[in-house]
Amino acid sequence: MDTIIECRRLTREYRKADTVIRPLDELDLDVPRGDFLALMGPSGSGKTTLLNLIAGIDSPTRGQLLVEGADIGALGRNRLAAWRSRHVGYIFQLYNLVPALTAYENVELPMLLHPMSRRERHERIVAALDRVGIADRKDHFPRQLSGGQEQRVAIARAIVTDPAIIVADEPTGDLDKPAAHAVMTLLQQLNRELGKTIIMVTHDPAATAYAARTLHLDKGRLVEKDSIGGRLEAEEASV
Amino acid sequence: MNALRCMPYVLRQVARHRIRSALTVLGVAIAMFLFTAVQAMNEGVTEATAATANDTTLVVYREDRYCPATSRLxxxxxxxIESVDGVVSVTPMKIVVSNCRTSxxxxxxxxxxxxxxxxxxxxEIELIAGSIEDWRRRTDAALVGETLAARxxxxxxxxxxxxxxxxxxAGIIRTDDAQDHNVAYTALEFVQLAHRDELGVVTQFNVKVRDASVLERVAEDIDAIFATAQEPTATFSEKAFIGRLADDIIELVGFARWLGLGCLAAAxxxxxxxxxxxVQSRVSEHAVLQTLGFSGRLVSALIIAEGVVLALLGGGLGAAAAVMVAANSRYALSVEGTSIPIVAGPGLLAWGLLVCGGIGVIAGLVPAWQASHRDIAERLRAA
Known part of the structure; x- marks a missing residue:
């Protein structure tokens, strides 16, 4: 299986006043294509920083990060933006839908960056909404949707451009158990049926049950690999 | 191209934040209404007083007099005057105004x-209604400028x-000369007799000269002839004459330009x-757009475009309203028998829209730069 993400001595540092904060400290990690990886760890362990680096919305201070063959650290801001639009779908804990846009228009947003006919765009948006089971709510605004429905729209927005990688930052963190179960099942289907590589940050041990493997971070380093192996079927999970 | 494809996003933001958009558009519309009105007066002053190479008319007035009632020649x-070299024609004119004040x-x-x-x-005259023959035949007949007739x-x-x-x-006339728009041309004797018994007395002479190059020399020659007469003359090009009589209006309009600039600043x-x-309320939204792959430049363009749309909507409304009011009311600033038209047409509307486009761009520059240059991850964390 080929490797889609390669981290070599990956380091991210911030400076706050006179203090250097290092959420990622010389991390080495390989993610094979089609993997469903859960990242766990205490707050401040570097999970979201790693996720943001993989998603190309942050750049490493040192080390190398190859994602889909692109050296993230070497890309300029505009090229990185273009790369993100093609290769990564991002799912947020709080959905982050644009409140002034309907579900359909939210899913349309990333499509606006890709030249295509209006008809093709429409078909792909409808397909994405269908895929997440929210097509009947396409004309609803986010305020008219439940949390679980909003997250489905956010997932549709993440997959509509058919990216190879989906990163999810605590996708069930704001959902009740049934909604979380539905969202995790959906992510699992995307991984299994569409072959998407999914990197998910979570604090919820139940959510990791849907992942192929779970890695633990602490103080910017991997402390335990493959601690939870195997995939559990959604129906077996006690979310 | 990306920016064009994203225009629906901008328009939806404007349309779906109704109260914010309506208040902004209303404010800009009011400011642009005032600005356009000031510009219309300004253009009228320019049209009435700016000399051009085609000017071949002189006005001979009584020296040291500034109103028709006191200029008696x-x-x-x-x-x-007809004997002066370069003079093509001389038209004696008796002027009576209904109101000596600026109105x-x-x-x-x-x-x-x-x-x-x-x-x-x-x-030069286009008769748009009535009959010239009627005017010739009747002593009390008037050819009325179209602006006056409409008003x-x-x-x-x-x-x-x-x-x-x-x-x-007897008829309604249209000419390119702003001074004809608000007048009623009648028989000379009719005005001389109707107002007071002033047969043989005129207010001024309008003198056509051969070409613009002799304008100044002919004016000097005319004034030289009457320099020692009991009623000495002061001769000016027509535009300079209007500028001299309408000096107060011109100063007022000049001051009003500052008011216009103030309106622009307000907009x-x-x-x-x-x-x-x-932008402040959409910090995380812009971070999300960038996460989806929108470049900083594109986010900037969208923010600026939103400013331009708001400014164009408000400016278009205000400028169009000002142009319509000016066109329909057909006002002119009149003083001492001269007329400063309020010139508002499609050109002014286009100018107003251009100014508004510029305002929209300038208004959006700093917020756009701020929104696109902040760290995406930091904004997402703060959200």
Whole structure:
């Protein structure tokens, strides 16, 4: 299986006043294509920083990060933006839908960056909404949707451009158990049926049950690999 | 191209934040209404007073006099003026105004020798209603400028009273000369007799010269002839003459330019405030757009475009309203028998929209730069 993400001595540092904060400290990690990886760890362990680096919305201070063959650290801001639009779908804990846009228009947003006919765009948006089971709510605004429905729209927005990688930052963190179960099942289907590589940050041990493997971070380093192996079927999970 | 594809996003933001957009558009519309009105007056001053290479008309007035009531020249000056080299024609004119003060609604009677007037100006005049023959035949007949006719509702066959004169509307005329828009041309003797018994006395002579190059020399020659006469003359090009009589209006309009600039500043502040508030409330939204792959430049362009749309909507409304009001009310600033038109047309509307586009761009620049240069991850963390 080929490797889609390669981290070599990956380091991210911030400076706050006179203090250097290092959420990622010389991390080495390989993610094979089609993997469903859960990242766990205490707050401040570097999970979201790693996720943001993989998603190309942050750049490493040192080390190398190859994602889909692109050296993230070497890309300029505009090229990185273009790369993100093609290769990564991002799912947020709080959905982050644009409140002034309907579900359909939210899913349309990333499509606006890709030249295509209006008809093709429409078909792909409808397909994405269908895929997440929210097509009947396409004309609803986010305020008219439940949390679980909003997250489905956010997932549709993440997959509509058919990216190879989906990163999810605590996708069930704001959902009740049934909604979380539905969202995790959906992510699992995307991984299994569409072959998407999914990197998910979570604090919820139940959510990791849907992942192929779970890695633990602490103080910017991997402390335990493959601690939870195997995939559990959604129906077996006690979310 | 990306920016064009994303225009629906911008338009939806404007349309779906209704109260913010409506208030901003209303404020900009009011500011642009005032700005356009000031510009319309300004353009009128320019049109009435700016000299051009085609100017071949001189006005001979009584020296040291500034109003028609006090400029009294013997009509027989005409023959001596006609003898000056370079003079093509001389039209003696008796002017009576309905209101000596500066006003938006003045009726100015210009008594002229009818045959000379038609021979001299016939080619420039377009009769849009009524009959020239009627005008020639009736002593009390008036050819009324179209702006005056529209403002007062005059139609051929009507009679009207102004400045103590009762005149019959024989025709309505259109010319390119702003000074004709608000006047009623009647027989010279009619005005001389109707107002006071002033036969043989005129207010001024309008002198056509061969070409613009001799304008100054002819003016000097005319004034030299009458320098020692009991009624000495002061001769000016027509545009300079208007500038001299309408000096107060011109100064006022000059001051009003500052008011216009103030209106622009107010519109800029309104749009900028609206955009700054919108950007502040959408910090995480812009971070999300960038996460989806929108470049910083594209996010900037969208923010600026929103400012431009708001400014264009407000500016378009305000400028169009000002142009419509000016066009329909047909006001002119009149003083001492001269007329400064309020010129508002499609050109001014286009100019207003251009200015608004600029305001929208300027208003959006700083918020756009701020929104696109902040760290995406940091904004997402703060959200």
């Amino acid at each position: 013997p009509q027989d000056y005409q023959r001596r 938006l609604d003045v009726v100015t009677f210009r008594g002229v020798p009818k045959d000379d007037f038609i021979a001299d100006r016939g080619d 007062r509702g005059f139609r051929p066959g009507m009679t009207f009273d102004a400045a103590g004169i009762t005149a019959y509307v 800029l502040a309104l749009v900028a405030n609206s955009i700054v508030l919108a």
